[in-house]
Amino acid sequence: MTMNREFLINSILAIALVAVPLIALGMDEPFIITLATKVAIFAMAGVGLNLVLGYGGLVSFGHAAFFGIGGYAAGILASHALNYEPIMESPFLIEGTTQMIIIWIVALIVSALVALVIGAITLRTSGVYFIMITLAFAQMIYYFAISWPAYGGEDGLSIYVRNGFPGLNTLDPISFFALCAVMLAIAMAFSAVLIRSRFGLALQGARQNPQRMTAVGIAPFRIRLVAFVVSAMITALAGALYADLNRFVSPTMLSWHMSGEIMVFVILGGVGRLFGPLAGAALYIILEHLLGGVWEFWQLPLGVLLLLVVLFARGGLVGVLAGERKHV
Amino acid sequence: MSDAILSLSNVTKQFGSLLASDSVTLDLRPGEIHALIGPNGAGKSTLIKQIAGEIKSDSGDIHFNGQNINEFDAVARSRMGLARTFQVSSLMPEFSVLQNVMLARQSVSGKVFRFFKPVLSDKSLVDPAMAQLERVGLADRAQMRAADISHGERRQLEMAVALALEPKAFLLDEPMAGMGPEGSKRLTGFLDGLRGQAPILLVEHDMDAVFALADRISVLVYGRIIATGTVDEIRGNDDVKRAYLGEDA
Numbered sequence: 013m014t015m016n017r018e019f020l021i022n023s024i025l026a027i028a029l030v031a032v033p034l035i036a037l038g039m040d041e042p043f044i045i046t047l048a049t050k051v052a053i054f055a056m057a058g059v060g061l062n063l064v065l066g067y068g069g070l071v072s073f074g075h076a077a078f079f080g081i082g083g084y085a086a087g088i089l090a091s092h093a094l095n096y097e098p099i100m101e102s103p104f105l106i107e108g109t110t111q112m113i114i115i116w117i118v119a120l121i122v123s124a125l126v127a128l129v130i131g132a133i134t135l136r137t138s139g140v141y142f143i144m145i146t147l148a149f150a151q152m153i154y155y156f157a158i159s160w161p162a163y164g165g166e167d168g169l170s171i172y173v174r175n176g177f178p179g180l181n182t183l184d185p186i187s188f189f190a191l192c193a194v195m196l197a198i199a200m201a202f203s204a205v206l207i208r209s210r211f212g213l214a215l216q217g218a219r220q221n222p223q224r225m226t227a228v229g230i231a232p233f234r235i236r237l238v239a240f241v242v243s244a245m246i247t248a249l250a251g252a253l254y255a256d257l258n259r260f261v262s263p264t265m266l267s268w269h270m271s272g273e274i275m276v277f278v279i280l281g282g283v284g285r286l287f288g289p290l291a292g293a294a295l296y297i298i299l300e301h302l303l304g305g306v307w308e309f310w311q312l313p314l315g316v317l318l319l320l321v322v323l324f325a326r327g328g329l330v331g332v333l334a335g336e337r338k339h340v
Numbered sequence: 341m342s343d344a345i346l347s348l349s350n351v352t353k354q355f356g357s358l359l360a361s362d363s364v365t366l367d368l369r370p371g372e373i374h375a376l377i378g379p380n381g382a383g384k385s386t387l388i389k390q391i392a393g394e395i396k397s398d399s400g401d402i403h404f405n406g407q408n409i410n411e412f413d414a415v416a417r418s419r420m421g422l423a424r425t426f427q428v429s430s431l432m433p434e435f436s437v438l439q440n441v442m443l444a445r446q447s448v449s450g451k452v453f454r455f456f457k458p459v460l461s462d463k464s465l466v467d468p469a470m471a472q473l474e475r476v477g478l479a480d481r482a483q484m485r486a487a488d489i490s491h492g493e494r495r496q497l498e499m500a501v502a503l504a505l506e507p508k509a510f511l512l513d514e515p516m517a518g519m520g521p522e523g524s525k526r527l528t529g530f531l532d533g534l535r536g537q538a539p540i541l542l543v544e545h546d547m548d549a550v551f552a553l554a555d556r557i558s559v560l561v562y563g564r565i566i567a568t569g570t571v572d573e574i575r576g577n578d579d580v581k582r583a584y585l586g587e588d589a
Binding site: 208209212213214216217220221223224226227228229230231235337 | 392394413419423430431433439442446447448451452453454455457458459462505
């Protein structure tokens with residue numbers, strides 16, 4: 013029964029995400045379309061984090077690092093292309109690009125490599141230490157971005173024309189929304205397949221009882237490392253889209269506030285629930301714009317809400333609406 | 341001695357000033373149930389952890405299946421065929437009973453890094469896992485969460501997981517703990533039939549079970565093995581009487 017209810021809730025969320033911008037299109041409200049795009053992108057960043065936080069039980073407080081890496085991949089490649097300055101000329105020529113697909117591939121590769129290094133070190137710790145060390149790594153990258161004048165330093169980097177996608181006018185709000193929504197859907201489908209696989213079973217086992225994992229002969233570390241890398245790649249892809257949405261990337265995307273926000277999407281929506289990040293990101297953006305419009309301290313009620321969720325509704329919004337899961 | 345599957349020689353572990361294992365030498369031969377008994381705090385669970393690789397010994401050698409496994413960690417030892425159960429059930433509470441056993445099958449299959457095929461419809465895992473659940477009498481609980489089954493059923497599930505690993509030797513740390521007389525009796529019968537599959541090193545407080553099952557008994561007191569022998573030899577051993585069995589032996 014609960015599974016059916018969760019399916020219903022998930023369907024409503026998915027339909028709402030698509031319907032709202034379409035209605036906004038009809039009413040000629042491009043701002044709402046932009047908000048929906050933001051929800052899709054934030055949800056995707058959350059889908060990435062949810063893989064380690066929700067299914068793996070690893071509280072990464074450094075996912076802004078990957079979100080920002082994706083953003084900077086878009087910003088840096090676009091700035092070189094738009095200024096006709098190659099990134100390097102020798103030993104071979106590497107030029108910038110304004111093609112999203114190439115930017116995404118770069119974002120995926122760079123974030124995977126960085127996550128491999130960060131994960132290999134941080135995953136040797138657990139609990140509070142893991143939280144603090146992931147935060148420390150993200151802050152290192154944040155300060156690195158601030159002190160790197162070539163790409164705008166503290167001021168960030170503008171992307172004057174949104175990067176392109178074959179066959180699509182990305183500057184058209186609804187087209188760009190559609191692109192982001194499809195990417196979110198792919199990320200969620202991928203994540204759903206992953207957690208139902210052998211690997212997913214092992215990942216969720218490592219969260220519940222590492223001692224038992226070891227006793228059956230599976231080392232939790234390698235499982236977690238792979239999950240951490242995949243998680244970072246999804247979040248980085250979201251970051252690349254976010255930079256294109258704003259046509260701007262700055263160290264803010266790398267800051268610990270951003271890590272916290274991504275975490276809020278997941279916790280608010282439902283830790284370890286497939287549609288949790290979408291529910292959380294939607295609720296966050298709705299609150300930001302409904303309450304933020306009338307009261308500058310809108311984050312105060314958000315904080316209270318978060319507290320209530322953590323104290324009384326561990327399954328987040330999806331958990332409250334759909335009930336607890338029977339088993340994993 | 342040389343035909344032993346598992347053998348410990350002079351295995352020692354010290355925690356501060358406490359000598360938890362003091363030059364322990366013991367072996368486990370094919371087809372036998374070797375019971376390890378001793379008063380509370382004698383170091384039985386520590387010894388099991390040393391054998392399983394969860395605690396590193398200070399000195400001494402452990403051979404398993406003809407190989408020195410001193411430098412192997414717990415994961416490697418499990419993969420070599422050393423399956424242990426825990427004194428306090430250690431399971432995946434949010435997994436179904438079936439998933440708990442499937443995870444063990446997954447490890448045995450050696451294919452953990454598979455990312456796309458849905459695991460719950462993977463017959464190569466489900467069928468052998470169900471077979472083990474049937475063996476321990478838990479098949480009708482397969483779809484329940486491990487957190488929701490009874491204490492006794494969790495003990496059975498621990499056994500099913502160990503069985504699913506198809507081990508070359510079992511390390512059972514108080515499998516009867518908290519089982520009740522009826523459950524203990526059933527498990528005793530079950531373990532009796534298991535010795536043909538793989539030898540068992542059995543830590544147990546339930547003396548009825550130990551005397552019914554054990555081919556040999558080793559008595560551990562303050563980290564030291566004070567006697568090893570058959571049931572009758574141990575029953576008649578004066579040191580053991582004094583140190584452990586007390587008046588009613």
